[in-house]
Amino acid sequence: MIQIEHVSKTFAGGSGDVHALRDVSIRVEKGEIYGIVGFSGAGKSTLLRLVNGLERPDEGSVTVNGQKLAALNKAQLRLLRRKIGMVFQQFNLLEGKTVFANVAIPLKLAGVSREETERRVAEVLRFVELEDKRTAYVSQLSGGQKQRVGIARALATNPEILLCDEATSALDPQTTESILRLLQRVNREMGVTILLITHQMQVIQMICSKVAVMEQGRVVEEGAVLDVFGRPKAEVTRRFVRTVINDRIPEKFVTVVRSETRYQQVELLKFIGDAVQEPLIAQLCRTPGLEVNILGANIQEMQGSVMSVFILQLIGEEALVAAAEERIDAAGALRERLVMDE
Amino acid sequence: MNPASGNAQAAAFDFPVWFKQTFDIKFEKLLSSLGDTVYMLGWGLIIGAVIGFILALLLVFCRKGGLWQNRVVYAVVNVYVNIVRSMPFIITLVFVFPLTRLIVGKTYGSTAMLVPLVIFISPYLARLMENSLLEVSPGIIEAAQAMGATTWQIITRFMLPEALSSIVLALTTGTVGLLGATAMAGYAGGGGVGDLALTYGYQRYNLPLLILTIVILVLFVQLLQLLGNKISARLRAHR
Structure with missing residues (x-):
């Protein structure tokens, strides 16, 4: 579904170049929930944005659904982006608009008819359990509700892939759990492949089937979640595993x-x-x-x-x-x- | 002519006559001056806002890290805006006479004055609207891009709605600045309330008229600001 092969990316920074990604390769299969975990600055955000072309690699190739991103022109890239939903840590909703208006935006951009938009928005709002908030303004919602709107918006165009950028990092533990359960339903009931990045190992533990651990622009460890939790190899992985499984002696x-x-x-x-x-x-x-x-x-x-x-x-x-x-x-x-x- | 005396003549109060006696100009003259001011202010604002918005978009999109990042275009627009903004209006007015003649065919009258007014106000509005647009969170623009929005859609469906309330305030501030400029433009042949104050009030030592024009201008600015604040607050109501 998503293949990232030998990708490198360097940003010119004020105090020298920043190597955001160094020869990174990952492969996400259809139907997976794939988690990328790393401390801030590890390059996971850049990696995620390669998938919908918000970032372009200096080297290496990105293939989504069999299409090489580098070969697409602007219009083709926009079409591909409609098949890839994205959810953000800060929600990035239009605060002054209603829930309906926010969820309808991607459909309007795609030129979907008004009746179809009404129908689809109602459908996704029901899925995220916010049908009663249809006419509420986003500014009146709680963080968890805002993220549900964000997820509904991302799902509106029936995407095959959902990218989650620290989707639960701004939420309290309880809300985090309910949002993760929702993402799990998106994966199971809608068959959407999910690629998420996080710095919370709990997120990986709760919903991911595969995990990649990043440090300083490299993937230092990758594999099935149970294997990585069972036998963490890299030091950074051990540190992450330790955040959920306490293996220290008092x-x-x-x-x-x-x-x-x-x-x-x-x-x-x-x-x-x-x-x-x-x-x-x-x-x-x-x-x-x-x-x-x-x-x-x-x-x-x-x-x-x-x-x-x-x-x-x-x-x-x-x-x-x-x-x-x-x-x-x-x-x-x-x-x-x-x-x-x- | 004491209204308190209550006789029949006082009851037949003749406003135009009273006005002429008090301010030494016909009431129609005041109305036409007001008309000229509103004309210059209105068209100056509309055309200036359109050009200013385009300049603001160039400043926002061409800056470092912007959607169209382009150092040359940004530098050119930035310097242009700074130069025009550092010129006093009265200098701009005289300086662009050749251009005014080219576009309008003459250098007097309220229509001709629109040329220097627009040139004067558009960079000012550009700067104010640039600030409004920069307030839009980069995350919103990223979300728009991730949805596959075109640049036009990003502007019309995301940036404008998000920045509108702030832009209204910017335009209000700009309009008040423009009002000051119309007075000078009026003096240079554009007519209007400012012209009335200077040529009829100041130069003819007509103090009542001078005071009347000041009152009118103050009320005008108050009204504009009130209107701007109201509209802006309404747009911001659900934020």
């Missing part, structure tokens, strides 16, 4: 672990899916000569699946600990030794 426990004189290992365990963890830990606890302390535990729901994280302190003879590790691996858990240096 400071108090650290001193306890360090003061332990017997042989020990501290293990980070991640179970994905409905693998039954409790019997495993119960079994470990019942091993004679092995002491098991749970230093941390955390359960997260994502992608309709469950990820459980345990931090265990295993104390005992070296062979016993090694056997316990084997058992953990055999149970299908992702295991990682945590090094407790002074």
Whole structure:
């Protein structure tokens, strides 16, 4: 659906050039919700804008729906843009106009008849659950309602792709969740492919199937969300994962672990899916000569699946600990030794 | 002629006669002067606003980071606006006489005065409207582009509606400035209330007439400002 291949983009800045994108390639398949996560300035905003031609790459190619963007003239690009909806962090609505007028704008631009516009606006407003706000002015709405109008506007022309630019970053956690649920419905019920950028890992966790992590203009990690959350490789990814899955040991426990004189290992365990963890830990606890302390535990729901994280302190003879590790691996858990240096 | 005496003659109050006696000009003269002022003000504003809007669009779109980013066009328009704005109107008026003669065929009368008035006011309005247009959030323009809007649609469906209330205030300010210029234009052969004040009031030591014209001009400006504020507030009502 969307292919971005070896794209680079440099902006001339006051204090030297800014490399917004360096040899970036991503591929978004039809029907996916693809998330790009990164701290501000990582280049994700520029990457998103390549897809509808708001930014042009210096190098590399962007292909949307089989069309190479570089080969399109202005009129063709405008036609393509009508098939790509866009939602913004600051909503970018006409504040002085009614909800209806805002949602109708893309249809008017496309020259759709008045009856058809009425019908379609009513349809999308019903979808975003704002049919009762039709005649309200945008300035009278809450942030969450404004974003619903933004989504309705983006959907008005029946797009195949929806680009979300930090769509939930200006909203409170509860509203964020309801907007994410709405985006999920857009994806499932309308079959719209969604490409979103965010700096909130919760957003990725809640609705994305694939994720790319960006840092300093590069994609440092990419893959299925469960894999990336399970085995984050890059340091920046670990930092992001840590924002939703706490795998740190409380400071108090650290001193306890360090003061332990017997042989020990501290293990980070991640179970994905409905693998039954409790019997495993119960079994470990019942091993004679092995002491098991749970230093941390955390359960997260994502992608309709469950990820459980345990931090265990295993104390005992070296062979016993090694056997316990084997058992953990055999149970299908992702295991990682945590090094407790002074 | 004491109205308080209450006799029959006082009851038959003759306004034109009273007016002529008090201000030393015919009432029709005042009306035609007002007509001239409104004529110069109205057409000057309309033509000046159209040209000013085009200049403002060039300033907004050709600037760095604008839709048509073009350093040369921006520099030319910017310098032109600054030059014209730094010239006192009376100088502009005389300076463009050849152009006025070329366009209108003569250099006197209210129609001829429209040429210097428009040249004088359009850069001023351009600057004010440029500020109004720059207030439109870049995000709105980006959203418009993302929807596949043409440049014309971006101007008419997004920028104008968003900036309209602010533009109305800008035009109000501009109109008051233009009113001042019409007085000078009137003195140079355009007629109008300003001309009345200078030639009939000042030069003939007709103090009552001078005061009357001042009152009229003050009321006029108050009315314009009130109207401008009202329209602007109405447009802004739902923001």
